[in-house]
Amino acid sequence: MKDENKLILLTCLQRRTENEENQIKQIISLKLDWGYIVGQLIHHRLSGYFISYLSENEKKYLYKEVNKQLSLIYKLNKYITMENMKFFSKIFEQFEKEGIKYAGLKGVIYNASMYEIGVRRSNDIDILVPETEIKNIDSILRNNGFIQSVNSNREEASKREKMIQRLKFHDLIPYYRNVDDSILIPYYKMDINFRVDNTKEGLTKKFFDYGTNVYEGNGYSVRGLRWETHLLHLCIHFARETSNSVWVKDKRDCMLYKLVDIENTIRYLGKEKLKLWSEKVTQFECDEDIFITFFYLNKLYPNESYKQILEGVNVDESIINKVKVLGTNDIISREKDYIDESFDLNYCIDFSKNN
Secondary structure (H helix, E strand, C coil), X not given: CCHHHHHHHHHCCCCCCHHHXXXXXXXXXXXXXXXXHHHHHHHCCCHHHHHHHCCHHHHCCCCHHHHHHHHHHHHHHHHHHHHHHHHHHHHHHHHHHHCCCXXXXXXXXXXXXXXXXXXXXXXXXXXXXXXXXXXXHHHHXXXXXXXXXXXXXXXXXXXXXXXXXXXXXXCEEEEEEECCCCCCCCEEEEEEECCCCCCCCCHHHHHHXXXXXXXXXXXXXXXXXXXXXXXXXXXXXXXHHHCEHHHHCCCCCCCCHHHHHHHHHHHHHCHHHHHHHHXXXXXXCCHHHHHHHHHHHHHHCCCHHHHHHHHCCCCCHHHHHEEECCCCCCEEECCCCHXXXXXXXXXXXXXXXXX
């Protein structure tokens, strides 16, 4: 792997080892293609991680303008995330008051636990709810000025648009609330997920039966899945995107912040908990999702723990390159390795295929 890619992957980690710190110090002092590095950071939504986790001494190797711009992105991330968290904290309070069964997912949990505000860019809020709660959630959100829209349009989505949304994504309903008095936040968005995985009947119920916790940090609190199912959901979400044409066709699956988030989650939990996790989550029968996720994690951050997890699941390795074609029973193969594809920014989106 080229030095620029190594530097990106290592610097975006929290709780680095001494060996990793030494690698960063060695690489950052070399002659590097900083245009390439900055382009990759922006594309993969890793700018905040990179500039946050570099030491002050290591930042001396950055061009001043690079340092300024990456620092500005961090500040923008922080402002937008704080505004989102502040607003949605009130929504979560209503959920709790009304006894709504829900669990925050991904970014909202990170922002109330392991990341400082500003590290990670959060565009919206994702929550998981049982399908029986959708009507109650809809009522609360509409009372707070939200509409079910498409791509932040200012009007309620038509029946046709809602039908297309459900056909494409099956298990997600987007809600928007326009913000007229903010330059940086044009709208608040909440995605209502009502299935952990639409191919596994009853999995959402199993997740909720396993329980939820309240995560608290950075002055915020939000209910989320227990740490075991929180990590498993991250694996399912990542594996789903890398194996479905909805995301693969325009490389939306090749956003490395997702794997970085999973790696940081594991480091946050610790190796002992990872071993315990691999034993506990067998009950959810998600071996393929676990295999796909840890296969790529082991390529980026190889270690024995990941190898043991891969060896512990009974999965045919050929699934790594299989992609399901939306609306059909067809399976196609990736033309390029996922990691190579992720770092290859020489591409052109063919919009004719999106219609």
